[in-house]
Amino acid sequence: MSVSETYVRYRQTLSEEPLAIVVLFVGLWMAWSLVSGLLNGGIQISGLASLVWDGLLRGLVIGLAGIGLSMTYSILNFANFAHGDYLTSGAFAGMATSYLIAGFGENSVGALLLVGAGGSVFGGALGIGVTTAPIAVLVGAIVAGVAAIVLALAIDRFVYRPIRDESGIALLITSIGVAFALRYLLQFVFGAGVRGTTDAGSVPRVSVPAIDGTFRVTAHDISLVVVAGGLMLGVHLLLQRTKLGKAMRAMSDNEDLARITGIPTEQVIRTTWIVGAGLTGVAGYMFILWKGTLGFNDGWLLLLLVFAAVILGGIGSIYGAIGGGIIIGLTASVSVIWIPSAFGRAAAFLVMIVILLFKPEGIFSGRTTA
């Protein structure tokens, strides 16, 4: 190929795909700065491994919460902005239960149930942790799921169901109202302070060797991986193998045909809330257990990342929610190599926008709830 031909070809690519070129150069710059950082010791491999591990765990929480958001979107046709506050509500209910079980008898029940509002009780002092208080944690996780389910069903019954035939926008705006109401109700009851919830010092940890050092893996990391992985597999089996799961996919695909076929649509909607909210409640609890702090804003702050993950993965697809969650989690975490940590969330959204520019329908598009 002659020089002039090559030149013409590059010019053409440059004018037709300016975005691809920019992304390519940014990618090259990132790769170069990573490699040079690793070579000159500015970035350690163990540090990188630690960031990847942290991002993966964050991604699992986002993905687990995202499944619920994606399911309710595909079956009810509206984006539920209160989803993040279902997560916080589940976390508070679960943690209150864990406090009660771990600290019963030694502390006032009121202080325990309010998750130590105003510094009356501390999670660390109660020894909350998966090894130090396994029963309190297990029951707490279950209660978190159940509480989120009860809340979601109650809100659906009294708020969303009466306006189900309205447009998606009406439901969306309503859900924003529900989100605010829930969030400030939580603040009113439990207070605005962010409290430590676990006895971080007593959580068992191992140091995993990584060439030039080690990175830390705690028992709470492992619990999060096991619980999130197990629940994701469970949802997969539910949707692919069970009759009700197939009916959920059928309804998200074609609601009119589902009704003609005799699928009881209200029952499917109820199941969707149960599964979606249950996962979200448990995700909230595991998130709080893992990061060790709890505040009334946690779910709301996570919600935008959850939305980013779900849209990135292709809204309506549970595999998209999981995949998108992991991409978003990794990006938010690993991006500190290149940019200040305060911009981690911004980086996650930037990655979402870039991926959507190349694949506007999302990575796992064309597969609703499947």
Add this chain to the structure above:
Amino acid sequence: MSLLEVRELDAGYGDLQILTDVDLDVDSEEYVTIVGPNGAGKSTVMKSVFGLTTHMGGTVTFDGEDISGTKPEDVIHKGLGYVPQSDNVFAELDVEENLEMGAYILDEVPQEELRMVYDRFPILEERKHQRAGTLSGGQRQMLAMGRALMLDPELLLLDEPSAGLAPDLVDEMFDKIDDINASGTAVLMVEQNAKEALSRCDRGYVLANGQNRFEDEGTALLNDDEVRREFLGG
């Protein structure tokens, strides 16, 4: 008494009335066709039988039971199957899952009916793990019929089964419908392809402006001068 009796039916969508005083009968094992110009309300008759329209007056009786205004998810329990004209398969589900959904109201997937559907439409068995959205138009139509046959209905409602099919598939589709009817299922069909449909059915109705215009044996309608002039293009 007929299997399906529609008497003085008024129906439509919301405030918009489409059908006025429509009468229609389908006997057990009978093959009945509704023809008529676009906008005559042919599909609306089908939808009204299945509870998908706003019921405004008159009655729909099936097997002696008044089912006027019954919801579609309940009508399916009475022994009727309905194949809508478009969007009649679950595109995201595979072929076999579509058929399973056809028998959703039963506790177990009926193996005998599944076998019958596969025998009737062998292509569906070959493609049972293929996503329905990737099937051709003809295969989708067969899947939609197969889905409706999973409950072995007494009456099958078919809305334009030949719409959008390649010409060589149209004959095959009509042959399949003849077979289904011959094995004892009554058929009520709406068709654009009026001549072909009338030549195959037992009885036909000509509908115009949401009202009955003619009713006779299929071949008699085909040979009726007035029907030919007004509705069959001479």
